[in-house]
Each structure stands twice: as C-alpha cells, then as structure tokens.
Amino acid sequence: MEPSAKPAPQPDLSATQQCVMCGMCVPHCPTYALSRNEADGPRGRISLMLGIHQGRLEADEKVIEHLDGCLSCRACERICPSKVPYGALIDAGRAHILATSPERGAGMRRLRDALLLRPARLRLVGLAARLIQALRLDRLPMPGRLKRLALLAPPLAPALRAGDHYPATGIRRGAVGLFLGCMGPVFEAENLRAAIRVLNAWGYDVHVPPAQGCCGAMHQHGGAPDKGTSMARQAMQAFAGRTLDAVVGVSSGCMAQLTEHGGAAAFELTDFLIRHLPDPMPALNPLPRKVAVHLPCTQRNVLRTGDTAVDLLKLIPELDVIELPGNDRCCGAAGTHMLTHPEQADALRAPKIEAFQALGADQLASTNIGCAMHLGAGLRADDRKAEVIHPVRLLAEALRIP
Ligand code: SF4
Ligand code: SF4
Structure with missing residues (x-):
C-alpha cells in the first residue's frame, strides 16, 4: 500500500481565543465605518474565525465575504489592549479560505x-x-x-538596473543595500534614483544587488503566508555576504513585510534617513510649494515609525508640509484590494482626494507604492494633473549637489 501523503498543516487560528470581545478596536476599523455591520469589523471577523477554529462554522460564501473585505490595515491590532495578533490571524484566515475554496480569487x-x-x-x-x-x-x-x-499606472521612467553600486558623495559614513521590490524598477524608478542620490549625500554607499526578488507581501496576505515568508527571507538573502549597515527600501509595504518576515534588519527609507541625519547636513535648496503627506497603514500600524516623512520634509526650506487629514484611516489600496473590492476602495479614497483638494496642495507624497498608485488614479480620474510622489523625490530635488 502506498503511504498516504502528509496532510498540509492547518492555518493557525488559535490566537482568536486571545480576544476578549471588548470592542475597543471596532470604531477604528475603516470597513466597519462604511457598512456599520459587526461582521465587517475586527471583533466580528475574529468571531467568525473563532467559529471556524472551534469547528462550529463553515467558511461559506457569506463568511468568506466578510473576511475577504478586510483591508489588513491593522488599525485594530494597533489599538487592541489584549495584543491580539490580528494581522497574522487574518492571513491565516485567508489561508483557510484558500485551502477550502482553491478556485476563489484564482x-x-x-x-x-x-x-x-x-x-x-x-x-x-x-x-x-x-x-x-x-x-x-x-x-x-x-x-x-x-x-x-x-x-x-504612474508616469514611467527608464528602469533602474540592479547590480550597480553607487558610492557616497562627501564624507563616507557607511553602506546600505537598496531593496527594489518587484514593481519598483518599473513603477518607482524615479523614486529609487532619488533614494540613491539622497543616501549618497547622507554619506552612504548604496549597493543594489541583483536577483532580489519580491518581498512576498501579496502572498503573505493573499492566502499563502508560508510562501510569503519564504519569499521575504529569500529577498534578504540577496544582501547576504556584503558589509552593510542596513537594508533600506522606498516602499513601506515591502519594508513592513521584510521587517516582520525577512529575518534580518530592514528599514523604510524615511525612517532610516531621519535616524541617520548627517552632521553637518548637506545644503538644501528652498522649495516654495505646499505638499500634503499621506501616511500608509504599513508605516503607521505595522512599522509604527510614525511621521518620519513629515519630519524629513520639514528640513527643506520654504516647503509647506501638511499631514493629509484622515491619515488614521486606510486609503483603500490595501494590496490587491483596490482591484478586488473597487467600491470599498473608492469609498475609502474619496475623502483623501477631497482633503487634498481642500488643502490646495501642489503635490501629494506617500511612502507606499500601492497607496501612491491608488491615490494617483483618484487624482487622474478627477482630471487633476497632480501626481503622487515619494517624499524622497522632494529631498533629492532640494539637494545642492556640488
Ligand atoms: S481584538 Fe482586541 S480590541 Fe478588538 S475586541 Fe478583541 S480584545 Fe478587544
Ligand atoms: S485590519 Fe483594518 S479593515 Fe481589517 S478588521 Fe482590522 S481595522 Fe478593520
């Protein structure tokens, strides 16, 4: 008789039992705020996953709909006094859905x-x-x-090549590896070039090793957390064997994934730059304009580094830096959510676009590629010429290169 195949490990939903159902997280949930349905909030979703965990509930179409509607923004996790690991739970919940309904989302x-x-x-x-x-x-x-x-799609610039090395300008302080991300070389080439220019001016050599791969975030939150974690570890392996002070990246979503699952130190760029300000600072040209800064959920709720982009931009003379009102709420991008749940994504984006227009700002800045693309599409749909840029672009523009 053939030995039976080893069953795949069940996604671990046991942490649902940590939730005391206090409801403190509920008012912070953007999807609950839209529908006012308990099942579209964190406590309701945890109850559903607890039911699945205890074998009381089948993951039927209705249950899947409520779990699938979650943005994984983790505003609930940040506020939870019982430290329920909601992000890991919803990843496991989606893995359960994929295991029971493999054709869903195919x-x-x-x-x-x-x-x-x-x-x-x-x-x-x-x-x-x-x-x-x-x-x-x-x-x-x-x-x-x-x-x-x-x-x-944002405006495209010539792609950035991996495999290059960019030496520090001025006094050398160290070396960093630059993580490109799977979409970065195509959709963030200008942001990556600006990052290199600023890191060099900060005194860091920048290494861009080849074969970095993808951070795995889309797999992590798309029903395949084990695959996502192994992709994150593989991405960090591309930097192994080099003498580096840190691995940095321009997209907060990728850097949150690498920080949580990559197994080595990784930093979102604005966080790294503000922690390592040069002394003396390189001269910065004045930029007499107004910029609104959007704060992605991955930076606020996962990396929890706060307003590092705002602090950094305030270094630029004459630049009027304003936090985009409503920065405590997800913009609706949420990885592939903006494609799979268009109505919810647009409803969450609308107040951001209105707030930007009310401010009369010239530019909108965001540290996350997904948010920037989603917000940029919102601006374009409104026939506005404004594009969403990475904050480091303004810093690179303000730098006086000798
Ligand atoms: S997740 Fe935390 S905050 Fe939300 S209901 Fe459960 S224990 Fe309360
Ligand atoms: S992760 Fe965000 S959308 Fe999902 S339940 Fe928590 S607060 Fe709501």
Missing part, C-alpha cells in the same frame, strides 16, 4: 504571478496603461478590472 493570483518578478511584462503593461490614459481610452466601454488596472 484569476487575481494568476495575474499576480504573471506580472510579479517579470519586469519586461510589467513594463509593457505599464506602457499600455499610460497610453490608455493619454488617449482617454478608459472612457470607452471596457471590462471594469481592466479599466482600473489602466488607471493605476
């Missing part, structure tokens, strides 16, 4: 796997999307998800 996973780690394809998709935007073809009838994808 299209989105196929799209993810077809584009991630394939920069040439990603660039083609980006160019096609920009063409659709330029010719306003999105006004023509086309499938809803395709239209959303087309509106997401």
Whole structure:
C-alpha cells in the first residue's frame, strides 16, 4: 500500500481565543465605518474565525465575504489592549479560505504571478496603461478590472538596473543595500534614483544587488503566508555576504513585510534617513510649494515609525508640509484590494482626494507604492494633473549637489 501523503498543516487560528470581545478596536476599523455591520469589523471577523477554529462554522460564501473585505490595515491590532495578533490571524484566515475554496480569487493570483518578478511584462503593461490614459481610452466601454488596472499606472521612467553600486558623495559614513521590490524598477524608478542620490549625500554607499526578488507581501496576505515568508527571507538573502549597515527600501509595504518576515534588519527609507541625519547636513535648496503627506497603514500600524516623512520634509526650506487629514484611516489600496473590492476602495479614497483638494496642495507624497498608485488614479480620474510622489523625490530635488 502506498503511504498516504502528509496532510498540509492547518492555518493557525488559535490566537482568536486571545480576544476578549471588548470592542475597543471596532470604531477604528475603516470597513466597519462604511457598512456599520459587526461582521465587517475586527471583533466580528475574529468571531467568525473563532467559529471556524472551534469547528462550529463553515467558511461559506457569506463568511468568506466578510473576511475577504478586510483591508489588513491593522488599525485594530494597533489599538487592541489584549495584543491580539490580528494581522497574522487574518492571513491565516485567508489561508483557510484558500485551502477550502482553491478556485476563489484564482484569476487575481494568476495575474499576480504573471506580472510579479517579470519586469519586461510589467513594463509593457505599464506602457499600455499610460497610453490608455493619454488617449482617454478608459472612457470607452471596457471590462471594469481592466479599466482600473489602466488607471493605476504612474508616469514611467527608464528602469533602474540592479547590480550597480553607487558610492557616497562627501564624507563616507557607511553602506546600505537598496531593496527594489518587484514593481519598483518599473513603477518607482524615479523614486529609487532619488533614494540613491539622497543616501549618497547622507554619506552612504548604496549597493543594489541583483536577483532580489519580491518581498512576498501579496502572498503573505493573499492566502499563502508560508510562501510569503519564504519569499521575504529569500529577498534578504540577496544582501547576504556584503558589509552593510542596513537594508533600506522606498516602499513601506515591502519594508513592513521584510521587517516582520525577512529575518534580518530592514528599514523604510524615511525612517532610516531621519535616524541617520548627517552632521553637518548637506545644503538644501528652498522649495516654495505646499505638499500634503499621506501616511500608509504599513508605516503607521505595522512599522509604527510614525511621521518620519513629515519630519524629513520639514528640513527643506520654504516647503509647506501638511499631514493629509484622515491619515488614521486606510486609503483603500490595501494590496490587491483596490482591484478586488473597487467600491470599498473608492469609498475609502474619496475623502483623501477631497482633503487634498481642500488643502490646495501642489503635490501629494506617500511612502507606499500601492497607496501612491491608488491615490494617483483618484487624482487622474478627477482630471487633476497632480501626481503622487515619494517624499524622497522632494529631498533629492532640494539637494545642492556640488
Ligand atoms: S481584538 Fe482586541 S480590541 Fe478588538 S475586541 Fe478583541 S480584545 Fe478587544
Ligand atoms: S485590519 Fe483594518 S479593515 Fe481589517 S478588521 Fe482590522 S481595522 Fe478593520
């Protein structure tokens, strides 16, 4: 007789028992605020996962809908006095859904796997999307998800090559590795170049090792947490064997994933720069304009580094730096959520766009690529010319390079 295959380990939902159902997290939940349905809030979702854990509840269509609607923004986890690890729980909950309904979300996973780690394809998709935007073809009838994808692409710059080394300018203080992210070389090339320029001016050599791969966040939060964790560890391996003070990256979502699951020290760029201000500071040109700063959930609730981008931008003379009102709420991007739950994503984005317009700011800055793309699509849909940029772009612009 053939030995039976070892069953896959069950996703661990036991931490649901840590929740005392006090409800303190509920008013902080953006999806509960929209629907006012207990099952769309953290306490309700934990109750559903507890029911599954205890074998009292099947993950039927209704249950899946409530769990799937979660943004993984972790505002609830941040506020929880009982330290319920909500982020890990909802990741495990999604793994349970995938194990019991493998066809659910298969299209989105196929799209993810077809584009991630394939920069040439990603660039083609980006160019096609920009063409659709330029010719306003999105006004023509086309499938809803395709239209959303087309509106997401930011302006593209020539891709950044991995494998290069950029020496510090001025007095050398150390060396860092720069994590690119799977979408970075295509959609964040300008941000990455600006990061190199500023890190060099801060006195750091910048190493950009090849074969970095993807941080694994989309897998981590998309029903395959084990795969996500192994991708994060593999990404950090690309920096092994080099003498580096830190691994830094421009996207807070990637750096949150690498910090939690990569197994080695990783820093979001603005956090690193504010912790390592040079003395004396390089001269910065005045930038007489107004910038609103959006704070991503990964920075606020996961990395918990706070307003480092605001603190950094306040170093630039004559730059009027304002925190975007409503920064305590998710913008609705939430990884692939902006594609899978378009109505909820748009409802959460709308107050951000209104707040930006009310401020009369010239630019909107965000440290996370997903948020920047989602907010940028919101601005473009409103026919505004403003683009969402990474804060480091302003710093690079203000630097006087001798
Ligand atoms: S997750 Fe925490 S804050 Fe929310 S109901 Fe449970 S114990 Fe209370
Ligand atoms: S992670 Fe965010 S959306 Fe999900 S339950 Fe917690 S607060 Fe609500």
